[in-house]
Amino acid sequence: MNGNRLVMTAFTAVLALWQGLAVAAEPAASAQAAIVKSLFDNDQTGVPGKELLMLTVEYLPGGASLPHRHDAQVFVYVLEGQIKMQVAGGPVVTLGPGQTFYEAPTDIHAVSANASKTKPAKFLVFIVKDKGAPVTREVAPAGTP
Secondary structure, eight states: OHHHHHHHHHHHHHHHHHHHHHHHHOTTSOSOOEEEEEEEEEEOTTSTTEEEEEEEEEEOTTOEEOSEEOSSEEEEEEEESOEEEEETTSOOEEEOTTOEEEEOTTOOEEEEEESOSSSOEEEEEEEEEETTSOSOEEOOOTTOO
């Protein structure tokens, strides 16, 4: 279980770094674009080598993440507000409370943002990934070798 906490700590640190980079790129954005809370992490019984993480993400008004990937199955359930989501090659969708979004292990999460510049948005995330693998990794911008 300590390894899972380390993974979640690393994920939170990476997300915070990306938020800081996003804020630096857009000065009008909030000083803290997202709040990530780990709720649960556990090895998957009956599925050797897999673990389940559950967390909440709250995007402050105008908050967003830079493009990234998870190399995992990611299930999103919107709790409050409106969020914009897109995987590379798919349409941008705007989701509200009770709506869901899915990312496959091979997807690049191109857009993840609060649709509002005045109200926060919060969503629940379930991640099923290889045990010990990073939760998130950055994606090189389009056109970068």
